[in-house]
Amino acid sequence: MPDKKRTVRVPIGPQHPALKEPESFMVDLQGEKITSVALRLGYNHRGIEKGCEERTYMQDLYLVERVCGICSHSHATAFVQAVEEIAGLEIPRRAKYIRTLIAELERVHSHLLWLGVAGHEIGFDTLLMYSWRDRELVMDLFAELTGNRVNYAMNTLGGVRRDIAAEQFPHILKIVDALEERTKYYIELAMTEETLAQRLSGVGRLSKEDAVRLGAVGPTARASGADRDTRRDDPYAAYDELEFRVITDDRCDVFGRAVVRLGELMQSYSLIRQILKQMPEGPIAVKAPLKIPAGEAVSRYEAPRGEDVHYVRANGTDKPERVKVRAPTLANTQSIAKMLEDGYLADLPIVVAAIDPCFSCTDRTIAVRGGRDSKTMGWEELVQYGVRWYRERGVDPSRIKVRGDESA
Amino acid sequence: MARTLWRRPGRMVPSLLRSLFRHPATTRYPFVKWVMPADFRARPVVHTENCIGCKMCVRNCPSGAIEIEPVGEKRFEARIDLGRCVYCGRCAEVCPKKTIELTKDFELAALDRKTLKVVYDAPPPPAAAANPEAGPERDAGG
Amino acid sequence: MTVGSAVLNILVFPGFLFLVAFGLAGEFVDRKLYARLQNRQGPPWYQPLADFLKLLGKENVIPEGADRPTFRLAPVFALAAVVASIFYIPLGSTTSVLPFEGDLIVVLYLLVIPTVAFFLGGWTSRSVFATIGAFRAITQVFAYEIPLFVALLAPALLANTWSISGIAAYYAGHPWLWLVNLLGFGVALVSLLGKLEKVPFDTPEAETEIVAGSFIEYSGRRLAFFRLAIDCEAIVGASLVAAVFLPFGLGLTPVLGILVYVAKVLLILGILALLRTLFARLRIDQMVHFCWSVVAPIAFLQILINLVVRELI
Incomplete structure (x- = not known):
């Protein structure tokens, strides 16, 4: 009988010796038995x-x-x-x-x-x-x-x-x-x-x-x-x-x-x-x-x-x-x-x-369509969103130095 | 592959005991040098005296690791960032004068990124060529 | 016994210094053999000492929410119990430092303490991996400890004494009777693998599953002492098995006797190293099943054999 109170949640990853690459497996255990696994990709997206x-x-x-x-x-x-x-x-x-x-x-x-x-x-x-x-x-x-x-x-x-x-x-x-x-x-x-x-x-x-x-x-x-x-x-x-x-x-x-x-x-x-x-x-x-x-x-x-x-x-x-x-x-x-x-x-x-x-x-970026907070945006929109996101948190992106851009 | 073979634990005993008296497969690496085969692609070297400044290497490099700068009349200096280089050998392939050569020197680890930026000096100007002390190339990577 | 010789016994021989030195040397022999069996170079002779010293210099971290005294004391308990048990085991002769009737039971009891310390250390670490490791360690105790007890009980039955020194003396007097105990010797070796948490019984610290099990939150000095305790436990365990099952060369001069003793311990460590290269790690359920359905019956069979032999002679 699955008993919610007696399950232990074990995080296997994103950093774990069994995995040679970052990936997350959230494992629910009852004793040594696995009752459910939640998998999460996307820790190593390289573009x-x-x-x-x-x-x-x-x-x-x-x-x-x-x-x-x-x-x-x-x-x-x-x-x-x-x-x-x-x-x-x-x-x-x-x-x-x-x-x-x-x-x-x-x-x-x-x-x-x-x-x-x-x-x-x-x-x-x-x-x-x-x-x-x-x-x-x-x-x-x-x-x-x-x-x-x-x-x-x-x-x-x-x-x-x-x-x-x-x-x-x-x-x-x-x-x-x-x-x-x-x-x-x-x-x-x-x-x-x-x-x-x-x-x-x-x-x-x-x-x-x-x-x-x-x-x-x-x-x-x-x-x-x-x-x-x-x-x-x-x-x-x-x-x-x-x-x-x-x-x-x-x-x-x-x-x-x-x-x-x-x-x-x-x-x-x-x-x-x-x-x-x-x-x-x-x-x-x-x-x-x-x-x-x-x-x-x-x-x-x-x-x-x-x-x-x-x-x-x-x-x-x-x-x-x-x-x-x-x-x-x-x-x-x-x-x-x-x-x-x-x-x-x-x-x-x-x-x-x-x-x-x-x-x-x-690892790829994934667009979840129809999810709760999901939204698809183009490149320009994404840049604007990023600038806005940082402004709201009190960071002025225009003042961040970009590597190689010595003049900024 | 028969499916019902007699299974037992400890199948590896004979080969394990043989290994005990064999020479280990691993080497004491930093003390015993490892030599790569002749055609190995490792540290690129630019013989700048032949460079004509066509920049084919710069255009073709997949990682933007090489820069060619004119320093005088038909004299060019080459800069290679070994930290960016992917050692594909594309530069050596496209160079019309074959001035770039990939050596088999693979021990390129460094504690400081700056030391990975190697400059191959331009050849001395024709007037100074008689001066024997100015070497045609300098290896700043060492 | 004078105070001077007691201090010497506790600190130098066969106590702390001897055991630590032999433990580190034993770890080297184990690692080197393990490497050579796998066709590798293996570490240089000072590697265990270098590892120990390096760990001593590392930062000590106690996880938030851990029970600090228990967390701190667990490694000390483990090491102290191991060092204490060496005084009841005869090394190279038929008498130990402090022999008395029943010291076999005391030593077996003392040798359970390290495992309990691993459990306590893991349990108080508040890490989910450490908790799983701690539970596996304590589950495993019930699987290998009974066969080990029974396997050591059989020679004691034949010798009619509960003292390890007495057992050693009896078998030294009846040189060929050790052959009767061969089954028990095997059982003791297998149980020792479980006690030392080595492959195939390294489930409590299975690296690829629960990272390091009970030790996951331990660092620096405390980890160094845990590892030292395991090294010393290997020596004490091997000494115990050697004293009970391999009664050769006991009547020699002290120096020669010690050399024979060292050779016996190294032989046992060598067998353990070979055993741990041979197998895949068993799952905890397979481990318990194996111990109860294979190892324990063999141990009981040994008891039966010894009872019969006792009637015959």
């Missing part, structure tokens, strides 16, 4: 979409890459694909293959990172240390292939910026072999380690119906049996020329999500081998115009965390008129509250971590 409108397409590439640190290639590729579609650019096949190679390596590093985070959330730090040690192999490979460990900056309008020499192939294959062996070990470990099963099985349940209804994407959806993967359903880059299996699982819990990610790792290794085998010769980029003709495009991309959608509207200048990013975490956040229903407080960290959240990528 990247607006920033994109102020910069040229070329500069935007490096800005959207920084939407997410882990899936930086995903956002850059999704964006560049949209712009290329508007401009009608057909990129060389070799560029497509290189983009796919980086994309799959990114999936490997992201899933290994997730495995470690999951281990840490359930107090299994050894798993964290081991999987992150193995992840270093991919990170070092990235430093070699792209020139950076995280923000690879591989994409450019009309292709990629760096070629991958045939001399580097054996090295990549060697690392893939080593990682495949490690991943097999983790799969065996996940299947047979009792304490892992105890903490992951049956935790954070999300039925297939709920996953579809709440719009879950990526491994979160696939672990609930929803068979959707943009790489297969709407192929981009070189995926239509490559063989792979979409991993799904019907366990519908955190354990299933781990199994799906481990399975996807194995698929990624096979994809990387195919890419290196089939890599066509030719140029890596075509020349792109500075000004993009008016038009709009939506680009879909299967990031490690799920489907990433970019919308770009061009107006004929060298800057986009509107850029909209739908990060996969936004699609998956809805399902967190469902997964936490009737769960334990102890399971909250792993349930949240199981969608592989990337909250800073997700």
Whole structure:
């Protein structure tokens, strides 16, 4: 029986060791059981979409890459694909293959990172240390292939910026072999380690119906049996020329999500081998115009965390008129509250971590229509409102010094 | 992946004990230096003696980190704010004279933002070029 | 016992100084082993001492609305109880500093006090995380304390004494009987993990769930003493287990005896370090279930075995 008097409200976040980014979960507890969860986004809005409108397409590439640190290639590729579609650019096949190679390596590093985070959330730090040690192999490979460990900056309008020499192939294959062996070990470990099963099985349940209804994407959806993967359903880059299996699982819990990610790792290794085998010769980029003709495009991309959608509207200048990013975490956040229903407080960290959240990528300003005090205003009106708001509180905004504006 | 495998706790014992006698994967970092691969993109260096002042780098920089200032007849000074730089290497790519180069020196942490503002002096004027003491470039970042 | 030797016993050996030094060294061994098992470098030997000194220099904060005396005294209680219990445990010989019939019960009682101090400290902190941590700590006590009692009771039954020194002396006289108590040894190690709040039983201070549990509001000197109390508790717990279950090398010269004792304690700490790398943290309900359905029955089985063995010899 829910007894209002005996519930304890626990604030998990915005600052909490279980969350790597600021996000708030107000949890009502009865004993150790969760009775309700209130989720709040919006602590880390960075205004990247607006920033994109102020910069040229070329500069935007490096800005959207920084939407997410882990899936930086995903956002850059999704964006560049949209712009290329508007401009009608057909990129060389070799560029497509290189983009796919980086994309799959990114999936490997992201899933290994997730495995470690999951281990840490359930107090299994050894798993964290081991999987992150193995992840270093991919990170070092990235430093070699792209020139950076995280923000690879591989994409450019009309292709990629760096070629991958045939001399580097054996090295990549060697690392893939080593990682495949490690991943097999983790799969065996996940299947047979009792304490892992105890903490992951049956935790954070999300039925297939709920996953579809709440719009879950990526491994979160696939672990609930929803068979959707943009790489297969709407192929981009070189995926239509490559063989792979979409991993799904019907366990519908955190354990299933781990199994799906481990399975996807194995698929990624096979994809990387195919890419290196089939890599066509030719140029890596075509020349792109500075000004993009008016038009709009939506680009879909299967990031490690799920489907990433970019919308770009061009107006004929060298800057986009509107850029909209739908990060996969936004699609998956809805399902967190469902997964936490009737769960334990102890399971909250792993349930949240199981969608592989990337909250800073997700944060946007939201206009609530029809709410009690809600109002939509334009830029000028907003400036006026801000000035008025401060005046009422005795602050004269005209006297505030703006950085860089020495004359004021 | 069979679903009914014999589960037991403590599956990691063998690999744990092996780790005990293996060399640690981590390094004693500040004492043992880490070297990045040759093509790594880190601290940009401007060889101002070749700069023609076209400002392609300034226009293309995604973060507005670079400034080129004329200091005399066909002589230009470059200022890079390493705190703003995103190390994408776009400047090096667009420079028609290839005066910008990204080194692999990645240890750029500083306690003061000001020390991240690096100035690459203009080359000495042709008359003073004979003076051997005026170096062509100065690294204020060090 | 003269006043001089009593002061020496309390302050130097086997009292405060020895226990603190050994506790910090034990923490180092634990952390280094933990790191090496995870294929990491691990800390340098002075890290525990450096951490302790750093915490001593940090600001002390007492949360508003906390019960100040309790909040202040909890770490002192914890440390004092741990240090007091070392006088009843024989180190490297068959007699402790103050042996008497029934000191086993006293030591077990003294070793519960730190957990009670964690509970009180957390409870008075007025933080919701500390409260949850405190409740988990006290829930856990009921899960591991009974198996630990029973596991230590079994060797006592066989030795027919309630004194730890007596038990050590008995097993030193019957060198092969320690093999009978192996099950109890395992139970004691598992219970020790629970007592020290280490993985998989670190639910009361689970970092990713309730940040630091009972200790969340503690800072500076008081946190330093709480941590020191835990370090010393590890040594005392390991010494107790070593004295009861590992009765080797007790009749040697004092110096050699101490060395053997140190080796035994380090062995136990090593096993604990290995155990805590192996598992995921259990939920509190799983922990209680595990202790009552697996650990406690094994402990009772040990009692049964010892009763039978006592009839046989």
